[in-house]
Amino acid sequence: MITARQREREFFATSPDYRHLSSEMGSEYLAKLLSKHLESVIKARIPGIASLINRSIDELEAELDHLGRPVSIDAGAQLYTILELCRAFDQIFKEHLDGGRPGGDRIYGVFDYQLPAALKKLPLDRYLSLQNVRKVISEADGYQPHLIAPKQGYRRLIDVALNYFRGPEDASVDAAKQLAELLDEDPA
Template sequence: MIGGPHLSALYSVVWFMILEGKSYRLKFPWVGVVNRSQANINKNFDMIAARRREREYFSTTPEYRHLAHRMGYEHLAKMLLKHLETVIKSRIPGIQSLINKTIAELETELSRLGKPIAADAGLCTIMEICCLFYQNFREHLDGVRTGGDKVYNVFDNQLPAALKSSLLKLMEADGYQPHLIAPEQGYCHLIESTLVTIRGPAEAAVDATHSILKDLVHKAMSETPELKQYPALRVEVGNAAIESLERMRDQSKKATLQLVDMECCYLTVEFFRKLPQDVDKGGSATQSIFDRYNDSYLRRIGSTVLSYVNMVCATLRHSIPKSIVYCQVREAKRSLLDFFYTELGKLEQKRLSALLNEDPTIMERRSALAKRLEL
């Protein structure tokens, strides 16, 4: 803004630009104003009178008479207001879009944090949250969510490989000395000592399934926002679920090992009856025991034992998974939190309320988001 005393300087600049052949298109038209002198400011000169004198100056000065209608502070104020209005209008869609986006983000986060718990909340609220967790856990087992299919890997790969390893150990064994034990007792001894080794793979399959179920519990807990909201309840539900799985594991291990022990304590006689009956190659009593039990006879014993163990392994390969599914997977789907529900019913209201003590960080965050939404 250049007043009357500085017009000569303005003219000098303009004429210099003309002589240099330079011209610049102004983004906004220029407006001349008359500044108040320091003396007028010190005397608190009336602004209305100052504006009136400004209008008189531009209307009476020959250089500005033809521009008087767009000179002065009043015209400058109108121009600035109009420009400001244009800028605001041009940015309203973007501002509105940003506001809507921010509102949507705040509402999404509020929804994720969950609603604040009611003052009189108790057993029903806890049961509802537990049901949400339980539903997520069951969806993992049913295949709706990922992770449950790992149980099949135990049955299809881990258990068969372990059983095969037991058979390899049998084939590499030194065998028994037939001159020190009766053949029938030798068969029983070899078969029983071999079948006992299947206890290891059976226990390993139970433990592997237990580990998978524990992982699914942790996944289901992390996928239940309501449990994140209440740390005390999250700990109690997690501990109760793991304890329940451990009881199921112990029961499953007991039932599975019983399957193996049954095969050890009672051999299938029909299997031996169907074997081809060879003529006794033992020879007379005067023959040496080394001549009486030759290599062919010993190989026949080894082949018979191996065939019987193969038959038992084929049976256990199907019965062990059935036992595990029945005792662990099925029970986990049916009664994972049953014991916890029973214990909840015994708790007093004060203890139930303590389980629903919300995380202070979540409470503060929810309050801050609510205030921003109000704004």
């Protein structure tokens, strides 16, 4: 290829018909012209390409925000993300309760009325009755109560009783979160 281009240059330089055009002829000249044209076309299209890329990035960011950001693998990063979400929720919740945003009274209602009503419906009086406590502790002790302390029975009683609270607590938090989200969407 190099020798072919060298012969081409020599031909245009030595030919009496083309000597005056030797700088404007040949594959090297065409390559330079095409390079300049390609460069100008690319420079003209760069803003369009950049805006397409930025628009695609914005669309992907919006979709990622809608779907949720990926959870980090690093435990420290996960903790940081959880704390950031808690801070954001706490800030919005505080604004609702302090009157900075409408609807704080509805959130108060969740904790003042719904949660106590749900807690009153729990069957704790039956579960913590003397008969049930005696039964759970005796089952935990086994056949030789002097060898095993009744601590296991007490732990089982406490664990089950705490699990009773989990349903109303989750429902109250979910209701408050839904109210906060609805109030954020509703401009009135």
